[in-house]
Amino acid sequence: MNPPHSHSKSGALEDAARGEPTLGQAAALPTPAAWASRLDPHLRVLFSLPSLLAFLVILGFPVVYMAYVSLHEWPISPNLPATFLGLGNYQTLISSAKFWWSLWITVYFTALAVGGELILGFAIALLFHREFPGRSLARVILIMPMAATPVAMSLIWNMMMEPSIGMLNYLLSWVGTPRLLWAADPGWAVPSLALIDLWFWTPFVALIISAGLQTIPDEVVESARLDGATALALFRFITVPLVRPHVVMAVILRTIPALKTFDHIFVITGGGPLRASETLNLYTFLEGFEFFHMGYSSALAVALTVIILVVSALLARLRAREWSY
């Protein structure tokens, strides 16, 4: 934004700034921010209204419409009428064993994935905090999974996890451990999927924590060393407390997406075997786009949205506490 140059413009603007002559003098070339602050507060609202409205429509309409559909038995056919059920779909949902099962699977997957990413991410961040030859190259390699296409990578993981011809079992046979069925075993399906999530997102967590590590002032570490702190004590009493806000941030940024993970679960197990990896998001998808129970599926989606909102609110609170020490 260029400051106004022409006389007429600056004259008009000076009119708006009436009553502040000294500033008016100084504002021969006022900054846009200075001008904005002097504008009528209501006018500011007016200016931001278009983008606010667009935002509301884009964000709000689907959510409101989804909530509306969730109150109906909603056939996919445009020729058949929708039947109003009130909270009927929600009653079905509460009494459905499948819903509670999928919720459990969602929580299980999220805990495994985010927990693993945190531990591994912290370790990697500590490793990268030290100087070693080839560190910048290793950093570039580290963030590559984040740039990869999830579906294509999932297909590759799917092949690697193939029990008879996959690479993972081939590697295991080197070590001498028994071969695994990976995602084909109902007991291993969620851990296998969490492992893939780990591959995708540990670098992200490592990046956040490593940013945290860089904020620890050298003096603090130095003085602790002078006081004779061991490496373990240094980690326990200096590093961990100081990067905690970053850890909380990483947890927030990973938990919310993990709760709604879809791509690699869909590609690799499709929710199976049996219902071993049917997360809430996948269950919602199956009900909606495989069986076309649009009403019920919308109710599930509303439930998932509410769960995510509640979790986000709780995590945000945690964050507020962390940052205010």
Place this chain on the structure above:
Amino acid sequence: MEHTPGKATRRILSFMGVIWLSLAAGSPDVSREAAAAEFNWKRFSGQSIRFLGESLPATPYLREKVIPDFTVKTGIKVLYEDYVARQLRQKIAVEMAGKSTNLDVYMTLPMVTGREYWKSGFIEALDRFLKDPSLTAREFDYEDFSPAVRAICARYFDGKTGCVTFSPQTQLLYWRKDLFARIGLPGPPKTLAEMEAAAAKIMELPEGPEGKVYGIILRGLGYEAVTQLSYYLYTHGGSWQDEKGRCSLTAPESLQALDFYGRMLRKYGPPGAVKHGEVEAQSLFAQGRAAMYSDIGTRAAVMEDPSRSKVAGRVGYAKIPLGPTGKRQMMLPINGLFISPFSQQKEAAWLFIQYLTSKEVLLPLHLRGNASPRMSTWETPEYKRQDKHPDWTEATLYGIRTGLPLNVPDVIAANEARNIIGQAIQASILGQDVRRAAQQACDEWDVLLKKTGDLRD
């Protein structure tokens, strides 16, 4: 107008093709040729239609040859998109829900979606096109389609014709001649008991250079396995539903079938079979990892292609062995072509379906391994000359002549039923209690059957 010379040449070529075909078909009937000359393929020239199809082995040929030829012949442009079956179903449903006038022709499996789409008003009945000589060329000859496939296209739509069959996909048994020779068996098993014995013997063979060879490969991925269980279910004397329409998977014969299917994969199949769908099962067999494989017959083209298969030339084809009842009821899934009722160019769409399922197009597709639903195709000298696998021809023709579309239950919510039944199949493969799994599936399915009105009281 810079394309005019090319167009003219292609027109002449296609005209020559028509003459050549009518000669090849052995029908130098003057009146028929006259009728062909009368039929105006150019009536809807300049229109443009959109076609959603399933990704099939025939897809590249459709895209590169058949559709451009159609445009030259009729002046109708075709926008063609292909998807795998599952995505295709979703795509069609979503477009239909929005009453898209932009979709004219689509391909789907009427056994799975027919009743639901018909009830929802997603299907235009084709009878008026078939009966109208100005819209249907005489040489189209709908009677030439196998009665079994015609019956399927009339089964779900209140007696009307809802589709024209593009690709019938009956099941058969693929067996490795070389491996059977190694265990001292001259031919394919005739009964399921023989089949199990052969699978057990194969498992004892020492590991070869290609790795462990398993007795059998079948689909194990829940809903995809349902269609493959169907044959085994009926040859055991079981069925999907009883006479009142209730789930009958808990009947002793059905339980036997479920147990057999699961046991074969658990004991003689590759590890992780519960994750093997159509594609995985096919590629494992093509890589030489099993001695037997039962699935739809159109995969033979892949098996015999040395660039895609390590077992080319070593595969035999047979009808799937007989179960305890000694009865053989083949299943006949078909891919049908449908017109959307929301289409604004239904006549042009019909010309397209007509061309895609004409003798002229189905013959070259058949020669490429896509079994033809037309009986005449199987009798053409071109096919007889190149038929290197009479065992495949016999098994496939048998299915196309006698098959029923019961590869999935004949109900409105067939797709959802598939998901429910698939759980019982997976439980059986994993060695869980089959009776309990079947009971669980039936409990869930009966609720659904009641809801959709599929129960007959």
